Amino acid sequence: MTPAIEVSRLVHRYGTVTAVAGIDLEVSPGECFGLLGPNGAGKTTTMEILEGLLTPTSGQVRILGRTWDEGNGDLRERLGVALQETTLADRLTCLEVIRLFRSFHRRGRDPEEVLAQVGLTDKRDAWVMRLSGGQRQRLALATALVGDPDILFLDEPTTGLDPTARRDLWQVVEDALRRGHTCVLTTHSMEEAERLCQRVAILDHGRVIAQGTPAELVATLGASEVVELATDPPLPPAVFAVVPGVHQALPGPRGARLTVDRSSEVLPELIRHAERQGAALASLDIHRATLDDVFLRLTGRSLEADG
Amino acid sequence: MNPLGQLILARLREFFREPSALFWTYGFPTLLTLALGMAFQNPDPKQVVVAVWPGPDQQRRIDALQADPGIRVEALSEEETRRRFLGARVTMAVSGTRDLVLTYDPRDPEAPATRCRVLQHLREASSEPLLPVQDAPIEAPGARYIDFLVPGLIGMNILSGSMWGIGYALVEARKRKLLKRLAATPMRRGDFLVSFFLARLLFLGTEVAVILAFAMAVFGLEVQGSWAALVLLAATGAMAFGGLGLLAASRTRSTETVAGLMNLIMLPMFVLSGVFFSASRFPDFLQPVIGVLPLTLLNDGLRAVINEGAGLGSVAGPLVALAAGGWIASVVALRIFRWF
Ligand SMILES: Nc1ncnc2c1ncn2[C@@H]1O[C@H](COP(=O)(O)OP(=O)(O)O)[C@@H](O)[C@H]1O
Numbered sequence: 146m147t148p149a150i151e152v153s154r155l156v157h158r159y160g161t162v163t164a165v166a167g168i169d170l171e172v173s174p175g176e177c178f179g180l181l182g183p184n185g186a187g188k189t190t191t192m193e194i195l196e197g198l199l200t201p202t203s204g205q206v207r208i209l210g211r212t213w214d215e216g217n218g219d220l221r222e223r224l225g226v227a228l229q230e231t232t233l234a235d236r237l238t239c240l241e242v243i244r245l246f247r248s249f250h251r252r253g254r255d256p257e258e259v260l261a262q263v264g265l266t267d268k269r270d271a272w273v274m275r276l277s278g279g280q281r282q283r284l285a286l287a288t289a290l291v292g293d294p295d296i297l298f299l300d301e302p303t304t305g306l307d308p309t310a311r312r313d314l315w316q317v318v319e320d321a322l323r324r325g326h327t328c329v330l331t332t333h334s335m336e337e338a339e340r341l342c343q344r345v346a347i348l349d350h351g352r353v354i355a356q357g358t359p360a361e362l363v364a365t366l367g368a369s370e371v372v373e374l375a376t377d378p379p380l381p382p383a384v385f386a387v388v389p390g391v392h393q394a395l396p397g398p399r400g401a402r403l404t405v406d407r408s409s410e411v412l413p414e415l416i417r418h419a420e421r422q423g424a425a426l427a428s429l430d431i432h433r434a435t436l437d438d439v440f441l442r443l444t445g446r447s448l449e450a451d452g
Numbered sequence: 453m454n455p456l457g458q459l460i461l462a463r464l465r466e467f468f469r470e471p472s473a474l475f476w477t478y479g480f481p482t483l484l485t486l487a488l489g490m491a492f493q494n495p496d497p498k499q500v501v502v503a504v505w506p507g508p509d510q511q512r513r514i515d516a517l518q519a520d521p522g523i524r525v526e527a528l529s530e531e532e533t534r535r536r537f538l539g540a541r542v543t544m545a546v547s548g549t550r551d552l553v554l555t556y557d558p559r560d561p562e563a564p565a566t567r568c569r570v571l572q573h574l575r576e577a578s579s580e581p582l583l584p585v586q587d588a589p590i591e592a593p594g595a596r597y598i599d600f601l602v603p604g605l606i607g608m609n610i611l612s613g614s615m616w617g618i619g620y621a622l623v624e625a626r627k628r629k630l631l632k633r634l635a636a637t638p639m640r641r642g643d644f645l646v647s648f649f650l651a652r653l654l655f656l657g658t659e660v661a662v663i664l665a666f667a668m669a670v671f672g673l674e675v676q677g678s679w680a681a682l683v684l685l686a687a688t689g690a691m692a693f694g695g696l697g698l699l700a701a702s703r704t705r706s707t708e709t710v711a712g713l714m715n716l717i718m719l720p721m722f723v724l725s726g727v728f729f730s731a732s733r734f735p736d737f738l739q740p741v742i743g744v745l746p747l748t749l750l751n752d753g754l755r756a757v758i759n760e761g762a763g764l765g766s767v768a769g770p771l772v773a774l775a776a777g778g779w780i781a782s783v784v785a786l787r788i789f790r791w792f
Pocket residue numbers: 159162163164182183184185186187188189190191
């Protein structure tokens with residue numbers, strides 16, 4: 146089966162700034178692929194090259210088996226795009242906007258049906274300027290869906306939304322994914338990537354630093370849980386590296402951040418170890434290892450704090 | 453420091469850091485004053501023109517008026533004078549054998565002062581100090597100041613409407629990334645730009661119709677020439693200025709910059725192209741420049757059609773020139789146009 150998207154040795158420079166520094170990707174048909182990375186990692190630049198909006202400095206891109214030189218208009222018929230931050234016309238209604246975008250495609254879906262799918266039926270006659278942030282993002286998604294695309298590109302669909310609006314949008318995206326669109330989405334939320342994407346590439350400074358399913362990437366930590374603990378007085382994280390069962394000890398936003406296999410077995414020993422150093426436990430947090438922990442291990446920085 | 457002081461300071465800082473505000477507050481009035489000064493004050497080229505019609509007293513009257521450096525006296529036939537009234541290129545005509553007959557447009561802002569001066573000079577030169585005077589105000593549509601003014605206002609409206617409607621709107625769409633979003637769809641890019649021009653034509657039709665209808669109803673303006681020529685001139689003018697707007701917007705990212713660029717293009721034309729007074733008042737060395745400004749072409753064409761009864765044939769020149777200028781501007785604009 147030909148991949149939906151094939152990217153090799155992709156490089157893009159803006160003047161002297163290298164935004165994309167040699168990326169290889171492959172996205173299979175029907176899969177939702179996530180580009181995960183902090184601000185400035187090169188996600189938007191990569192997306193705009195895939196969407197045929199930017200010409201890369203070097204490297205090859207094939208979309209649905211074709212390059213952008215071969216199939217301009219035809220290829221666009223088959224893509225649905227939601228850019229990071231677009232303000233669609235202020236004084237058009239939702240339905241008018243979707244009808245406009247529908248008119249650009251030879252074949253596509255019924256605008257009212259698409260509005261219903263993204264949950265904007267009751268806003269169909271409301272002006273765009275009167276929509277909330279979450280509603281605008283859903284409208285942007287609807288403009289991408291109305292051409293019934295083979296590939297959906299969503300650039301940071303939930304950035305800037307409050308948690309409720311975010312979960313609503315996830316629901317809408319999951320629903321759209323069930324219709325069988327291939328999807329590429331960017332995010333700096335590992336939670337979002339884990340929930341929506343079958344596979345992710347973690348980007349940092351224009352490079353892919355890890356690629357795979359969220360489970361595979363978390364498995365590279367060699368540990369399944371993360372313990373974050375702070376002590377009084379504070380101890381350097383390295384102190385805990387010697388405790389049996391601790392795979393890695395790094396500084397985190399809330400004290401020492403330790404990757405472990407089974408926290409229930411390690412925890413008593415950790416507390417004893419801290420006491421032996423003359424420190425008492427001040428706070429403790431245990432959670433399943435996530436992509437954020439992978440990013441922290443790879444870069445020494447926290448994705449969430451960065452984003 | 454106290455809050456009121458800080459607030460005032462913040463206002464002043466923001467004001468002085470906004471170049472276009474500075475220009476509109478200080479630069480534009482200065483330029484306008486300068487231009488009006490050139491048009492109306494300079495002793496030589498901005499004399500008022502007074503025509504003296506043939507008759508037994510013609511030479512005596514010419515001699516009497518010639519003494520005033522603010523008056524340019526010309527010996528003209530009545531027919532030639534009436535033609536010149538149409539372009540506001542003569543302020544007053546002197547005629548009559550026994551009584552002195554002064555022909556002028558009472559709505560011309562210069563008429564009262566000119567009348568005083570002419571009377572004074574002629575009375576001084578006359579053997580009869582209480583020379584009887586007859587005023588012959590021009591009331592015929594086509595020859596009054598309002599007839600001169602309305603085509604100028606229409607031209608100005610076409611210019612600013614087309615430039616703002618196309619130039620500003622495009623940059624606004626680029627700034628909010630709407631252009632980029634549209635470029636990512638299969639939409640034909642030409643369709644999008646054509647839609648701006650066609651929508652502009654529709655708006656323009658109503659704008660011009662409203663001004664004309666108002667002037668016809670309230671001031672008794674009459675379109676003496678061909679309506680087809682009028683419509684074609686307005687449409688061609690709108691397309692030409694739309695092309696200039698497109699050019700100003702072709703690579704500009706900020707709405708402030710495009711506003712500045714468009715003002716730079718429009719201002720000289722507002723001032724020089726004879727909107728409120730005849731461009732012939734400007735000094736001779738400026739005339740070649742003024743003559744090729746698109747708004748001059750449009751205004752002169754509109755005046756020829758509305759006031760002088762011109763048909764399609766006689767405005768073919770300005771029509772072709774406007775179309776060619778607009779076409780060149782649009783082609784260059786599309787060459788360098790940037791969607792995002
Ligand atoms: N138009 C541009 N001109 C110059 N530099 C740019 C431009 N767009 C992005 N960059 C730079 O390229 C890098 C990658 O940006 P971007 O692709 O937007 O990252 P992301 O979407 O992951 O936040 C950043 O350092 C950014 O400052």
